[in-house]
Amino acid sequence: MNSDTWTYLIAAGIPAALLVAASTVLVRRRREDRDDTPSTGGTDVLTAPEQEASSSAPPVSPSVGTAPDLLAPGAGEPGLAVPEDVAEADLDVQLDVPAPVAGRFTRLRGRLARSGSPLGARLLAVLSRDHLTEDDWDELEETLLLADVGAGPTGDLIEALRTRVRVEGLREPGAVRAVLREQLVALVDPTLDRSLNLAPGADAAGAPTPAVVLVVGVNGTGKTTTVGKLARVLVAEDRSVVLGAADTFRAAAADQLETWGSRVGVPTVRSDRDGADPAAVAFDAVRTGKASGVDVVLVDTAGRLQNKAGLMDELGKITRVITREAPLAEVLLVLDATTGQNGLNQARVFGEVAGVTGIVLTKLDGTAKGGIVVAVQRELGVPVKLVGLGEGPDDLAPFDAETFVDGLLEG
Numbered sequence: 440m441n442s443d444t445w446t447y448l449i450a451a452g453i454p455a456a457l458l459v460a461a462s463t464v465l466v467r468r469r470r471e472d473r474d475d476t477p478s479t480g481g482t483d484v485l486t487a488p489e490q491e492a493s494s495s496a497p498p499v500s501p502s503v504g505t506a507p508d509l510l511a512p513g514a515g516e517p518g519l520a521v522p523e524d525v526a527e528a529d530l531d532v533q534l535d536v537p538a539p540v541a542g543r544f545t546r547l548r549g550r551l552a553r554s555g556s557p558l559g560a561r562l563l564a565v566l567s568r569d570h571l572t573e574d575d576w577d578e579l580e581e582t583l584l585l586a587d588v589g590a591g592p593t594g595d596l597i598e599a600l601r602t603r604v605r606v607e608g609l610r611e612p613g614a615v616r617a618v619l620r621e622q623l624v625a626l627v628d629p630t631l632d633r634s635l636n637l638a639p640g641a642d643a644a645g646a647p648t649p650a651v652v653l654v655v656g657v658n659g660t661g662k663t664t665t666v667g668k669l670a671r672v673l674v675a676e677d678r679s680v681v682l683g684a685a686d687t688f689r690a691a692a693a694d695q696l697e698t699w700g701s702r703v704g705v706p707t708v709r710s711d712r713d714g715a716d717p718a719a720v721a722f723d724a725v726r727t728g729k730a731s732g733v734d735v736v737l738v739d740t741a742g743r744l745q746n747k748a749g750l751m752d753e754l755g756k757i758t759r760v761i762t763r764e765a766p767l768a769e770v771l772l773v774l775d776a777t778t779g780q781n782g783l784n785q786a787r788v789f790g791e792v793a794g795v796t797g798i799v800l801t802k803l804d805g806t807a808k809g810g811i812v813v814a815v816q817r818e819l820g821v822p823v824k825l826v827g828l829g830e831g832p833d834d835l836a837p838f839d840a841e842t843f844v845d846g847l848l849e850g
């Protein structure tokens with residue numbers, strides 16, 4: 440074991456040990472709540488002390504109290520602050536019941552078409568004209584490019600449509616629509632595996648580990664919100680979760696995450712100090728999740744895109760530290776669908792730096808440029824797995840090519 444590892448074990452292990460006890464009870468309580476409604480609720484919020492990667496942390500007592508002790512005001516080891524109101528709130532706060540996940544995209548897909556001038560409607564308007572001229576084909580091409588589909592995929596789609604229209608002599612609107620739908624679905628690619636990998640892992644010693652999901656992306660894209668919404672998705676699917684607030688750059692991010700978690704009884708591992716080492720918090724979160732036997736650990740990050748080297752350093756360190764404890768199951772890149780080419784540039788950088796395994800496209804409710812789905816998949820070679828379709832807590836849906844295209848064509 441090298442000195443780096445010891446540093447993390449000492450610095451992060453102490454609060455983790457305390458949190459493990461508490462979160463084990465909380466996870467168990469969550470399961471009991473599910474089996475035994477009506478629930479007495481419980482905020483199930485955990486706060487961690489500062490978790491700096493420093494060997495100067497106070498020595499830990501092996502006889503640390505159990506979770507109820509930790510939740511009692513003023514109890515616990517030095518530095519482990521659990522506010523009084525948390526313990527009190529535990530008695531009277533009702534947990535949210537997240538909306539079911541199945542069918543969410545279908546329910547929310549109307550929001551795709553509502554914004555701006557919908558892509559599908561514009562394409563259909565041109566394709567339904569009698570005798571398509573070269574100008575019409577140019578207009579189709581421009582429409583696709585303006586919707587951020589990207590030059591390559593646009594060329595492919597125009598080519599495929601031209602062939603079908605010529606060969607089949609399409610005229611009738613229903614037939615035109617069917618062919619457009621077919622071609623758009625092919626472009627979005629229904630064959631990609633869009634499921635989240637949430638299979639448990641194993642550490643170097645062969646011990647079971649939770650599925651660790653690292654969430655990366657530029658600030659403002661909706662990362663923290665997405666982690667919160669995703670926690671609700673997982674809770675709705677009966678999985679136990681621990682959140683890691685490794686976005687230590689923005690002061691309110693940890694509070695925001697904790698609030699999301701507390702609404703569904705999911706504990707958050709955090710540091711109370713701005714600018715704390717995000718890798719130490721991520722490490723703690725994974726240790727806590729691992730020791731308490733939860734299914735999934737979701738780690739939020741800051742991911743400021745100050746420069747590629749800085750980003751590489753920060754995410755590289757987080758990844759290295761996490762993988763000492765557990766393999767990464769997913770690295771999800773959160774992209775704001777309204778940012779067009781800028782979003783694609785971000786995707787490129789994160790793709791190189793972070794080994795992205797899936798994309799979450801947020802704010803699809805706020806743009807007519809749904810074509811970004813196609814462009815970003817081509818750019819990174821990884822599928823869009825989830826989409827954000829609003830600011831509501833359950834406005835995150837698993838992505839599906841056919842539902843998406845139907846949403847575009849509904850407009």
Ligand SMILES: Nc1nc2c(ncn2[C@@H]2O[C@H](COP(=O)(O)OP(=O)(O)OP(=O)(O)O)[C@@H](O)[C@H]2O)c(=O)[nH]1
Pocket residue numbers: 656657658659660661662663664665686689692740741800801802803804805826827828829830834
């Ligand atoms: N309309 C809409 N708004 C969204 C969606 N997802 C996130 N937002 C909003 O985007 C804003 C930024 O979200 P955050 O989660 O704070 O963004 P972040 O990437 O974590 O930002 P930092 O913590 O600064 O890194 C918030 O106002 C969210 O409500 C979405 O799918 N649709």
